[in-house]
Structure formats: C-alpha cells, structure tokens
Amino acid sequence: MTQGHPEPVRRDQWRVSHDEREAVVERLNNAAAEGRLDLDELDVRLSKALTAKTYADLDALTADLPPDVPVNQEPLVLSGGMHGETRTGRWDVPPRIIAYGGMGSVKLDFTQVESRLPEIAIEAHGEMGGVTIVIPDDWGTETSGMSSGLGGFRDKTTPERQPRTPLVRLSGNGGAGGVVVRHPNSWERRKLRRLQERR
Template structure:
C-alpha cells in the first residue's frame, strides 16, 4: 500500500503535457516576472523550456522555486458550478493553412493564444504588426513542407524561436522588449525542404501595451468579485 502511494505522484509527472498545461505554467512565470521574482533573462529562458517540455514533470521544474507552485498544493475547496449559460469557452486555436496556395493574415485582427501555420507547397504570411494582442504569450506553431511561413511582429514585443530545418531553413530574429508587460511571441516549428522566418517589422509598434494589460487585470478582478458574490 505504501509503495502505491509513493509511485502514484511519479506516474502523474510522466503524463504528456498539453497546451493548456504549458499555458498554465507560462502564466505563473509571467506573474513571477511582474512581481520581480524572475529577471527578464530568467523568464525568457524558462518560457523557452516550457514550450519544449514533453511531460507534466518537466513543466513543474520551471516553477518549483516559486510560491505559486506551493500554493497549488493547498487543500482544494469545492466551488459551486456556474450555470451553463454563463460558462466561458476556451478560445479556439487559429489555423492558417496554405496547400498549393497562399494564405495571409494581416491588418487589424485579434491574435489568439495559439496560432497554427501550415504551408505545404504554398506560402503563409502572418503579420502581427497591427494585430490586437489579447494575451501576453502568443505561440505560433509552424510547419513548412516545400513551402514558406513568414511571421512579422511589432518592434516593441519580444520574439522567441525554437525549431529547426530539414534541408530547409528556420530563422527567428530574437527580440527583447524593454517593457516587461509587452507581448511575447514564440515561433515553434520545423521546415522540411522549406523555410520559416520570423522578424520584427520596422516602424510598427504596439502602442497600448500598458492600457491593454490594465484592462485585462481589471476584467479579471471584476470576474473574481462577481464570482465571490454568489
């Protein structure tokens, strides 16, 4: 019986991590950066590790020295379920696909938390220079097969990349924003006999970073107050 209790947690840490698991850890790291517990370099290094992590156990390593990791172990207090009509669905992933064709996403559009780009004998262009950022962490997962994926971001966001090429090219110009609350765009993917490229677009800036973050915090606080009043 004791052996089962000891091995159960280990088995849980070996579970494959989902995108939702990675988003949860990324949110904790973002809060730690805002509180001054992590430097900008430490935050960037850990977020890159989170994107590359394969299991739940690998994710936990990046927050084990943060208070949020210990708070999550507190006894769970059941909360009454919200009515189905008030439930807020998760934002769906945004897919940009080009098969023997071209696909372009540009102008004033809302960038979701995750964007999937697939170029198969075609070209995909994702231009975030005028996009509305509703999340601080935006992940673009790109696959290029005999095609090209081109990503452009404003100059005052952070840009990260993790991927490679097989007889192809994967090029991401890493960029560090001066503002800690600025959006962070992660480009993750593989180019097979194709190309993936991510660079800042000169002269383009996200002008409402602080206002956007404050509105997000106010909205979250309002939701918590509304929930506690029930």
C-alpha cells in the same frame, strides 16, 4: 547654453491603471486557487498589486506564474495550400496558432494588432511554401522549440521586448520552405507610417 531634451520614460516605468491592478489581482487569486501560491504569498502579493504604481511593480508579482490564457480555446489553423494565406492588418489574435506553409506559404503579420496576451504560441511548419512571421519591434520571441528542417529557421528579431507586450513562443519545423520570424522590413515600415498618418 541650451538644455537637452529629457530622457524618455521607459515603458516599465509607466503608471498603471485601476483596471490593470485588478487584472493582476484576479490572476493572483486564480494562481492561489490552482495551488501555485499559498495564502501567505497571496496576501503579500495582493497587497503589493493594489498599491502598484508602475508596470515594473506589477510584472514582478506574476513573473514566476505561467501565462494566464484559456487552455481550452481552439487554435487558429492556417494552411498555405496552393495559393497561400495571410493574416495582416487588424485581426483578432488567439493564444495558439498553427501554420502550415503548404505550397503557397503563410504570412502572419502582427504589426497592426492590439494584443493583451502575455504569450502567443505559434506552431509553424514550413512545408514547401514556408512561413513568415512579422512582429513589432517591442515584442519578444522564444524559439527553442523550433527545428530547422531542410529550409532552415531564421530568427531575425532583436532582444528588445518591452514589458506588457506578448512573447511569441515558436515550435515546429522549417520543412523545405523554411520559417522566418522578423521585424518589419523597410517597405512594411513605410506602409505603417502611411497608415498612421491617415488616422
């Protein structure tokens, strides 16, 4: 009788590093300085952070805190204009992005980026050309801030967000061209596989 393959370990059960524990400690201290945690809560959470073993242990300590991102950082503003604009490959992702589809459309492709941001806020205006947003399979979306406009808004993602991955929070209007957020299509997946094989 052959033995079956062991079940893969879920991401929230992965072991955390010293740097990841320290990052949560810093975030908790900042929250206390802002008045979000009292000293007793801070002491309890700091103790748990320093002894955390998995991502799930750490996530529970900051689940009720707002994203710790720079509030004064200028957003990245993209405009499709007449010829379109695209962000793809490996690029630096800021916590805030504003995309105007213009006549030529805007495409934001996050499938090759490495982001440690807990949340990415995207204000998308489809205008005439539309806006397309492509995210990895394990990222999540929150789309209550979107209105459909004439072109509509379509969320084709699946609710499979994994711990320690960004949440894409969308707001804006579909305009005439529409706004779409989705995972990679078959052609994009083949391209990603080819890139991984070359590395």
